[in-house]
Amino acid sequence: MQPPPVGFNVYVVDAVVGESVPLHDIFRGCLWFLACEVVIMTLIIAFPQISLWLPNTMG
Incomplete structure (x- = not known):
């Protein structure tokens, strides 16, 4: 299960690349x-x- 920002971005990447990269490969890359x-x-x-x-070092 991906946190909401990561999961949403994965689906955006999937929409951009289309059928050339399977969704499970994108999720595997995020792991x-x-x-x-x-x-x-x-x-x-x-x-x-x-x-x-x-x-603490800045004051």
Whole structure:
């Protein structure tokens, strides 16, 4: 199941490319980005200092 922005964009890409690329290939291509997103969110939840580092260095 894709989150709403990603799922909507997949169907837009499918409409643009037409029949040349199957829909399941487009979804398969998105899985790498979703996996990276899950890893990043897990790191931010486990170590909230990561997200606070830049604001703390700016003052």
